[in-house]
Amino acid sequence: MLDNKVVMVTGASSGIGRTAALRFADCGAKVAVVARRQSEGEAVANQINQLGGTGVFIKADVAKEVEVKSAVECIVEKFGRLDLAFNNAGVSEPIGSLTELTEANWNRVMDINLKGIWLSMKYQIPAMLSSTGGGIVNMSSIYGQVATGMGVSAYVSSNHGVIGLTKAAALEYADKNIRVNAVCPAWIPTPGNEEALSNPDVMEYAKSLHPMRRLGTQNEVAETVCWLLSESASYISGQAISVDGAYTAQ
Numbered sequence: 001m002l003d004n005k006v007v008m009v010t011g012a013s014s015g016i017g018r019t020a021a022l023r024f025a026d027c028g029a030k031v032a033v034v035a036r037r038q039s040e041g042e043a044v045a046n047q048i049n050q051l052g053g054t055g056v057f058i059k060a061d062v063a064k065e066v067e068v069k070s071a072v073e074c075i076v077e078k079f080g081r082l083d084l085a086f087n088n089a090g091v092s093e094p095i096g097s098l099t100e101l102t103e104a105n106w107n108r109v110m111d112i113n114l115k116g117i118w119l120s121m122k123y124q125i126p127a128m129l130s131s132t133g134g135g136i137v138n139m140s141s142i143y144g145q146v147a148t149g150m151g152v153s154a155y156v157s158s159n160h161g162v163i164g165l166t167k168a169a170a171l172e173y174a175d176k177n178i179r180v181n182a183v184c185p186a187w188i189p190t191p192g193n194e195e196a197l198s199n200p201d202v203m204e205y206a207k208s209l210h211p212m213r214r215l216g217t218q219n220e221v222a223e224t225v226c227w228l229l230s231e232s233a234s235y236i237s238g239q240a241i242s243v244d245g246a247y248t249a250q
């Protein structure tokens, strides 16, 4: 499905990013595993290589322009081009009222979740334009579409912003053979929420929020992103695709 495509995945050292990186490799792509954590990122790239694919680890913080620029340059130097990207890196803030949120909390969430995606596209798009075009999927969330996640106002704001930015980018590059979409998962068990979901009461409550009465899986998100990046989705751009067990249909 992604044969010989060169794909950049941010936040690929764990969770959904890691699962997606492995899935892309399984679909034939050469994968740039971009992450801040060296040993975890290298482990993902090594796993891809051991499975017969091509993976390379590149250390970068998506909130830092100089590091994002250098990551994209490094991919082009290594593989000769960049075709696809999954801009997945993200964080949330401590749960609490927006009146208790600190400026540092707000800035961190916005810097990584929203500015990080803009910076990533700022350097990915010229690289894609210099070959034959490309495809991008940006990580948003159900909280990019609704604000039912009480006590995470910065996260909700950043994820709504990602959908706006995705639409703007899709329109700007629609006639230049670059498709840009967002993916909006509901609650997915990952290392990022492992601690909270290890409490059986929280897990039962989380399931009860979803009409399918279960949480989604990292594979279900990775599969959707893989399809969106593939030629099978060649006429889809500027969309926010929910992977949420009907959560936002409520």
Ligand SMILES: NC(=O)c1ccc[n+]([C@@H]2O[C@H](COP(=O)([O-])OP(=O)(O)OC[C@H]3O[C@@H](n4cnc5c(N)ncnc54)[C@H](O)[C@@H]3O)[C@@H](O)[C@H]2O)c1
Binding pocket: 010, 011, 012, 013, 014, 015, 016, 017, 034, 035, 036, 037, 060, 061, 062, 063, 088, 089, 090, 091, 092, 112, 116, 139, 140, 141, 142, 184, 185, 186, 187, 188, 189, 190, 191, 192, 193
């Ligand atoms: N798990 C869920 O329920 C869920 C639902 C919707 C959206 N999301 C989003 O999916 C993405 C992946 O989350 P996850 O649940 O797999 O969590 P995770 O914590 O396992 O993964 C997040 C990844 O992003 C990386 N990262 C964080 N800040 C970074 C930075 N500045 N530069 C580079 N990498 C950075 C982390 O190191 C980690 O590898 C996040 O953007 C998250 O907001 C998660």
